[in-house]
Amino acid sequence: MSQYVKDLMAEVKTKNPGEPEFHQAVQEVAESVAIVLDRHPEYRTARILERILEPERVIMFRVPWVDDQGKVHINRGYRIEMNSAIGPYKGGLRFHPSVNLSILKFLAFEQVFKNSLTSLPMGGGKGGSDFDPKGKSDLKVMRFCQAFMSELYRHIGADTDVPAGDIGVGGREIGYLFGQYKKLKNEFTGVLTGKGLNWGGSLIRPEATGYGAVYFAAEMLGTKGQTLEGKLCLVSGSGNVAQYTVEKIIQLGGKVVTLSDSNGYIYDEQGINTEKLAYVMDLKNVRRGRIEEYAQKYKSAVYTAIDPKADHNPIWDHKAHCAFPSATQNEINAKDAQNLLRNGIYVVSEGANMPTTIDGVKIFLESRILYGPGKAANAGGVSVSGLEMSQNSMRLPWTREEVDHRLQLIMRNIHNTCVEMAERFGTPGNYVNGANIGGFLKVADAMMDQGVV
Amino acid sequence: MTIRSSTDSTGFESQWIEHGYGTRFQGFQNLMRIRIRDILIVSSLYDLYLFEEDGRLYELIRNEYQGLNLSHSPELTRVSSGHEAIALAKKENRFDLIITTLHIEDMHALAFAHLVRESGLSVPIVLLSFDNRELQYLLLHHDTSIFERIFIWQGDFRIIIAMIKSLEDRINVENDTRIAGVQVIIVIEDNVRYYSSFLPLIYTEMLKQSQRLISEGINLSHKFLRMRARPKILLCGTYEEAWEHYRTYEEYILGIISDVDFKKGGLQNPRAGIEFAEAVKADHPDIPILLQSHLPENEQDARRIGASFVLKDSATLLNELHQFMFQYFSFGDFVFRTPEGVEVGRATNLRTLAEQLRVVPDESIRYHAERNHFSNWLKARTEFWLAHQLRPRKVSDFASIHDLRLDLIDSINAYLMVRQRGIITDFRKDTFDPGSSFARIGGGSLGGKARGLGFVNTLINNYHVRDRFPGIQIYVPAAVVLGTDVFDQFVDENALRHFAINCPDDKEITRRFLEAEKFPEDVLGELAAFLHTVHTPLAVRSSSLLEDSQYHPFAGVYETYMIPNNHHNPLVRLNDLLESIKRVYASTFYRSAKDYIKVTSYRLEEEKMAVIIQKMVGSAHAFRFYPDFAGVAKSHNFYPIAPQTSADGIVAVALGLGKTVVDGGNTVRFCPKYPSDAVHFSLNDLLDNSQKEFYALRLDDHAVPSFETHDMKIERFDLVVAEQDGTLGSVASTYSQENQVIYDGVARNGTRIVTFAPILKNKLLPLPQILELLLDMGQWGMGTPVEIEFAVNASVGGDRLKEFGLLQMRPLVLSREIEELSFDRIDPERILCLSHRVLGNGIIEDVYDIVVVDYHAFDRLRSPEVAHEVSMFNAQLVSEGRPYLLIGVGRWGTLDPWLGIPVTWDQIAGARTIIETGFKDLPVTPSQGSHFFQNLTSFMIGYFTVNMQRDDNSLDWDWLLSQTPLEQKSLTRLLRFPAPLTIKMNGHRNMGVILKPEM
Secondary structure (H helix, E strand, O other), X not given: OOHHHHHHHHHHHHHXXXXXXXXXXXXXXXXHHHHHHHXXXXXXXXXXXXXXXXXXXXXXXXXXXXXXXXXXXXEEEEEEEEEOOOOOEEEEEEEOOOOOHHHHHHHHHHHHHHHHHOOOOOOEEEEEEOOXXXXXXXXXXXXXXXXXXXXXXXXXXXXXXXXXXXXXXXXHHHHHHHHHHHHHHOOOOOOOXXXXXXXXXXXXXXXXXXXXXXXXXXXXXXOOOOOOOOOEEEEOOOOHHHHHHHHHHHHOOOEEOEXXXXXXXXXXXXXXXXXXXXXXXXXXXXXXXXXXXHHHHOOOEEEEEOOOOOOOOHHHXXXXXXXXXXXXXXXXXXXXXHHHXXXXXXXXXXXXXXXXXXXXXXXXXXXXXEEEOHHHHOOHHHHHHHHHHHHHHHOOOOOHHHHHHHHXXXXXXXXXXXXXXXXXXXXXXXXXXXXXXXXXXXXXXXXXXXXXX | OOOOOOOOOHHHHHHHHHOOOHHHHHHHOOOOOOXXXXXXXXXXXXXXXXXXXXXXXXXXXXXXXXXXXXXXXXXXXXXXXXXXXXXXHHHHOOOOEEEEEOEOOOOEHHHHHHHHHHOOOOOOEEEEEOOHHHHHHHHHHOOOOOOOEEEEOOOOOHHHHHHHHHHHHHHHHHHHHHHHOOOEEEEEOOOHHXXXXXXXXXXXXXXXXXXXHHHOOOOHHHHHHHHHOOOEEEEEOEHHHHHHHHHHOHHHEEEEEEEOOEEEOOEEEOOHHHHHHHHHHHHOOOOOEEEEEOOOOHHHHHHHOOOEEEEOOOOOHHHHHHHHHHHHOOOOOEEEEOOOOOEEEEEOOHHHHHHHHHHOOHHHHHHHHHOOHHHHHHHHOOOHHHHHHHOOOOHHHOOOHHHHHHHHHHHHHHHOOOOOOOOXXXXXXXXXXXXXXXXXXXXXXXXHHHHHHHHHHHHHHHOOOOOOOOOEEEEOOOEEEEOHHHHHHHHHHOOOHHHHHHOOOHHHHHHHHHHOOOOOHHHHHHHHHHHHHOOOOEEEEEEEOOOOEOOEOOXXXXXXXXXXXOOOOXXXXXXXXXXXXXXXXXXXXXXXXHHHHHOOOOOHHHOOEEEEEEEOOOEEEOOEEEOOEEEEEEOOOOOOOOOOOHHHOEEEEEEEOOHHHHOOOOOEEEEOOEOOEOOOOOHHHHHHHOOOEEEEEEOOOOOOOOOOOOXXXXXXXXXXXXXXXXXXOOOEEEEEOOOOEEEEOOOOOOEEEEOOHHHHOOOOOOHHHHHHHHHHHHHHHHOOOEEEEEEEEOOOOOOOOEEEEEEEEEEOOOOOOOOOOOOOOOOHHHEEEEEOOEEOOEEEEEEEEEEEEOOOOOOHHHHHHHXXXXXXXXXXXXXXXXXXXXXXXXXXXXXXXXXXEXXXXXXXXXXXXXXXXXXXOOOOOOOOOHHHHHHHHHOOOEEEEEOOOOOOOEEOHHHXXXXXXXXXXXXXXXXXXXXXXXXXXXXXXOEEEEEOOOO
16 A cells, blocks of 8 residues: 555544545545556646545435324435536435445445446435335335425536435335425426436336446457357346346347356256247246246256355356356355356456455456456446436437447447556556546546636 | 024923823932022133033033023123122122133232132132143142132133033032932042043033933933933042042942042142052942053052053043043943953944844843943933833843843833934024025034134124125125034044054045045035035135134144035035045144144144135136135234334235235235335345235146145146236236336236235225224234234125135234343353344243254255254154254245245244344345244244344354254254253343353
8 A cells, every 4th residue: 555545544534533434435446546646646736536535515414204193203314415527416315224424425435436437427426314215105205205305405406416216215216206306496307317217217227237248248359359249158147137138148149058046047058049038037027936947948958056155156167258247246256267267258247246256356357358347347227327317408318229329339438448548557458447547537637627626 | 692402392291201201300300409500700702702602512501401491591691800700799699600711801810719709709719721831830839729620721612511510510419319329430630731631521421421312312301301310520639538429429439530649648649549449449349440640650550459540641541531431431332242252242322222132142131231231331321210120120030031132122112212303503504694604513612713713703793894894795704614523423433543643644644534434424414415505615624622722723733625616516526525524634633733732731632623614715717716815914913113013913915815824925914004004125125025926726626636635726826827817906016127116006017016005005995994993803802912814805896795704813822921031241151142033031941952053054945954854853852852942044934945944833843942043145034924923922932033234133153053063964953051051031122132051
């Protein structure tokens, strides 16, 4: 750790006592961009990093509401307006009993770089409340959302701050929040994203992350003059991300041979075609069954139960070209990473959040395969939020194809940023460095341009 | 209160006198002069219901009195508070007996008894306890001599008749022996539980004699007279008391049944019974004596002095007692033997006696006649008149055995002149309303379930609940109940009891029961008549004596079978029904039932099975039959989420048949007071853990020729099927992936999820209101929290009323909380487990064993394997009599093996305390699998839920897994310690702690 980072951390801890999550996030970013600050003293002079880690504005407010039984409840509301250098604050609202200032600052800080990387004009923010929607009636949730928005409305706006959903805030809550905002402001603008399709929402939301991860992989292959055509792919998971990953791989000519759920995985040597994918979608989305049933339906597939005691996950031990971890955190450890390499995998594109352990990432980076880390490869979800804002501003909803096309362009931009930054800072092909620096630099440059404000 | 029909007796009397028997019997009217006519019961409404509505008991008491003096029929008066009882008793001064239960509204039963005496009332008071544990506590710590007698409820309502009769016998014995030479049985037993279980048996045996006479066609009045002349039973607790009775009634003694270990000379004497028997046998070697003891070594002594012997812990105790009485008290069949003891004939009643007398060899007749066997047999059957006719006739009075034979036959036939059929059953084809009638077929008890159902039927009708809500009718579906006598008859006639008690193979039991050919003819006729009126699917359900008794719910122990009942050939339908009845009978003896009974204070022999045959609630959809939804409602919630309180209750509902709910599958839970509060935790939780399949009865499928022990006609179907059937709309919501929202109803496209939103939020049906009312009513009626099973048929079409069918109501057992425990000053090193979600109360210090699921080795895929391993440990520990602490991951007793360990109750029945904690990868919502928890609380088992995510919860896995196991299986291990664990539970604060053994 450089002396600069050490000093910075000491100051952060003094100024923000009792916020361990936030300290951790700052340290990671500081370390990953240290090389930039070393090379470009102008950023230090302008104290860009110190400014970035100080929220532009923190709003904390009282949310009093009355439930169906006439009982008065008081919750605490937050909105962290972290950074608006490249666009209006943008980030989710979280309703969960664990919500506090430290967690929200940490999330808002990370959001700044995530949004920046998409190349869309979105700043960073986060908000929420310690309200627990669990076990609450629709009416209670509505009353709370209205009370929450009764204060928040004065701080947000389509050109100021555009919250989205997060834990505890789904389509229902966005609906109630939007309704109250509209009533108070008497304006219909894209002040929230995650809206219903027929009142301002965007298409391709469920598909975005999966499609994005595949586009990212395709871009990575492109650097080697290759395409997904004919590539053998391992996909883990069987939820939204995995399903649409498979769909897009099929569209681009690849062949997927695996899918999994928390109990086990299937290996279908004949590949999962469109018809089989339709079956999986019905199985998981409608019947909510187990992936095991796939192997009962299609005899070409073999089901293997996952043994949690084992030191590796057998799904990653098959011959293939590409891997798309799309299930959960830490699903690839060092041993799995080695297995993947041994089986000839040279493309890994992370659709899930942090699916690879730190040791696993290290192995990928050392082997110099095409490794697309989640913060770049799964940016599709965030990107479509940005596209929802664009459509709202235009007052013109796009077709699926248009949104999909934009998504592809965004993923290409993200990819190119990563490649360019990695190369510029001496680690060519290292998408992790590329993503970290790319996200930071775009914000830093904008702040430089806009002066000390 | 319904008065059961009885045969008009006026025509009979004149005939009887005409035949010259009148005078003799008129003399008998002087027997049993002192009767208990007015009984004051201090108890809850539910208990009153037991007395009045259930089974033969009420019928017998009532009819017995009615037969002689209509103006003095017995009155049962019930009050729920002690003060009220005393006020009433003083004001009306008419009660002959007060029966009080242990828990009455305003005071302890003991305090009540003293208050009765203090207020100058001398009415005998009998205490009826529902719980052996509580009673033992009382006996140990208090002087209970103020009670005339103490009885313990064991699920057999006949105990009430034993209470009354034993009191009457004691009062009348002197007069009756003097006037008519009525016989006397001395019973020596000081253990409440034992005499509570066999006193009813003895009385029942005697009453059965009278019932046989009815089937021979003799009028009711005759029966009542006869019952007065039956042997008197004198229950004694000490040597001296018994000896005095013996001396007084020496020449009338029919037999003696005695404990071995009781008080003699003021001291507990472990050989008192043997000494007593010896003394009696010295005077009268022919008086049959049965000695009962816990100790097998006493058998030798018993045999030596010529007494019979039975081991008290024997699983067949009741059976042996029964055998003894049959053989020695001439209660059973008359068995014709040669002097060498070879059986040459058998008579079950007077008619067959006369028939047999024609054919048995001379030597047998001589053998029996010389020994007065005929008159003894008749006497025991209270055929005094005939006995007195035959007694003086010596074999030597007759020229030949042939003459004797003819004389006997003539005498009996003359006696049998009057024939009038009078079987009393309630089911009548012409009056049975297939809409809502509730009737019985056959004698005996209705069993626990039917009792609850009959009670709730009464409540619904008395309080006009049926039409309380517009558009829907609330009712108990039409049913007939086969009394437990039918079960007894079936099991005995096919000689299945001994086999079934001892056979460990469920399928074999099923096979033998299904192949058993003898089924009571009269019952068969009634069933055929019933099927004539009902052509819709039927549920054939168990209703055992012990099931749903207040302290031991045998919930879910026995099987239920459903039949389509739609075949064009009525014989096929009858056959299907019969087969299901036999299957229910067979399930009485299944392994799970046996294991379950083992841990109760009951014996398998005490268990008898009534069967409910009930119209199913539901509609046919293609080849499926099912209700729109079914559920279980409890008036007490173990896990309330604010603002709910425990007393607001909790309901679990599911689409289709109730099996989903009862088995602990994925259901929608709601509090009837706050129906629109979602109880799920998150969207994903809802998607993962909501109902995905439902159960229905297949209508297209007839007799499944199989000895499978489970119902093979019930199948699972996808929700898609329900949507096609049109039943999904009223219970489902739709999840939109696009918008990440769950929309009520099925109007939009998306994933269908069973949420019951259309009913709970959009008030399609007043379900929460109905349940609130019924739970309130049930709780009030039973005087305790209740559990209700129900099914709703909304697919009725047109303007017809929707149907809310009540399938079951039973008391919900809650543990009593005695004292607060504090957890201060506990060395943290010693804490094995700490939880703030604990059910149970008190300290447990007799647990040395732990069965623990290996947290690290466990994986959810292998949960069925864990269930199997746990059940093996359980079986082992139960047989060793070692209670244990059970520690596992996920929900115990879940239907879905992904959510926890899919054990059934009997597989963990020996656990004294259970810990439930989360998986490594999934926090579990606490189980409240309805049948499971009922059992937990009734056995007062501690239940700890440990949420490892919370700081105030802990479970020391490291310590547990570092202990050297006594035995290890692949996923579970058994730990045994030289010192006991300390388990402390504070039921008021729902806190508990388990301390490691002190080593």
